[in-house]
Amino acid sequence: MGLGLVTGLERAESSLVARRQIPGIAIECIAEMSAADVGVSSADRPTWFAELTVRRPLSQSCLWQMVQDAQRGKFDVVMAEALDGISRDQADVATLFKHLRFAGIPIVTLAEGEISELHVGLKGTMNALALKDLTDKTRRGLRGRVEKGKAGGGLCYGYSVLKTFDAGGERIRGDREIDESQAEIVRRIFREFASGKSPKAIAVDLNRLAVEGPLGRAWGDTSIRGHVSRGTGIINNELYVGVLVWNRQRFIKNPRNGKRVSRMNPENQWIRKEVPHLRVPVSSRMPINSPRSAA
Known part of the structure; x- marks a missing residue:
């Protein structure tokens, strides 16, 4: 302790x-x-x-x-x-x-x-400088990983962690692969959203069918519509069209209560990387970031 x-x-x-x-x-x-x-x-x-x-x-x-x-x-x-x-x-x-x-x-x-x-x-x-230095080093490492087409952290719905190892037996971090069972749910959401169905109605149907949502939780309309500028929610996630976006936002600590709050970074600081092997093909879908997805 x-x-x-x-x-x-x-x-x-x-x-x-x-x-x-x-x-x-x-x-x-x-x-x-x-x-x-x-x-x-x-x-x-x-x-x-x-x-x-x-x-x-x-x-x-x-x-x-x-x-x-x-x-x-x-x-x-x-x-x-x-x-x-x-x-x-x-x-x-x-x-x-x-x-x-x-x-x-x-x-x-x-x-x-x-x-x-x-x-x-x-x-x-x-100690404060050491913490800042550690933060900067971590971010540089994550950026290098993203520029190689690997995840910079977190696991999106529709994907699973791909465990691979280098020649020395060390774990290669950041690799992802499509989870076909979840990917089918993603395709369904895009099809129904493109046909005019609301995120809330889609969530209700998925919960009625006992389909497990992100992080094992029940589906909510926010799980589907998310936030356009932050790239959250199923219909706003560009990873489904084969584009990995990193550094959209940063987190800073509120000095009043010590809690972390998010702040959007300027778009020219975002890192985008084409990852075609992570694209989830959808036969009929509403384009990501379309006017309706922003509604």
């Missing part, structure tokens, strides 16, 4: 595997800890404790709940493997540090020791 809280120092003292003395406080130095190790009973466990078992930075709502619990005196010390295990956002780290220091609660990490203003400033900046 990347982060732990100690509510009873006497209990923590008796269960130490390794210890450091930081202003007279014995601190558990093991990165992997159970709920018993951090001295939090199930009855007293904070509502955000479950998030501590996940190896990722804490969400903004979780950090704010931690601040509130610190002000109520529900724990004595915050422990993490490293500062980026708490948050990689400079503002969040600084705000958390300020509130915890006011409450008299230290932040201690296995990598940096007790966190000070210096760590918040330097490590916070370094």
Whole structure:
């Protein structure tokens, strides 16, 4: 577990595997800890404790709940493997540090020791830059994959993952193939939509026939009509006509609640690649992005 809280120092003292003395406080130095190790009973466990078992930075709502619990005196010390295990956002780290220091609660990490203003400033900046660098590298890798005609992520309805391996036995990622059973449903949707049937009526019929929809869910009219500019929905997906489109949108984090929101990229930043082997032939269909599909 990347982060732990100690509510009873006497209990923590008796269960130490390794210890450091930081202003007279014995601190558990093991990165992997159970709920018993951090001295939090199930009855007293904070509502955000479950998030501590996940190896990722804490969400903004979780950090704010931690601040509130610190002000109520529900724990004595915050422990993490490293500062980026708490948050990689400079503002969040600084705000958390300020509130915890006011409450008299230290932040201690296995990598940096007790966190000070210096760590918040330097490590916070370094962690934010490292995250941005990782994001940029990932996007460059995805772009290279898309330009080779491979998927940049996700699995569209009508296709399945094609597992292939290179000469060294390494998995080749991004390959897709047509799933014929789902492709037949795609053809049916295009035929019925071209004949004038509404997306809602098509969805109702598919659900009545117990046809499994995208992601195993029931069909809805939005599953079929989607959003034209975003290329979502069956009738707007250009992959069915053999064109792979990537980088239509980007995601940024809302600073008010920490949730990701999508933003459309300019069309000149979209990457298009012809992939004729993924075209789903349809004998009679409404052209994708036609006026009616935008209705």
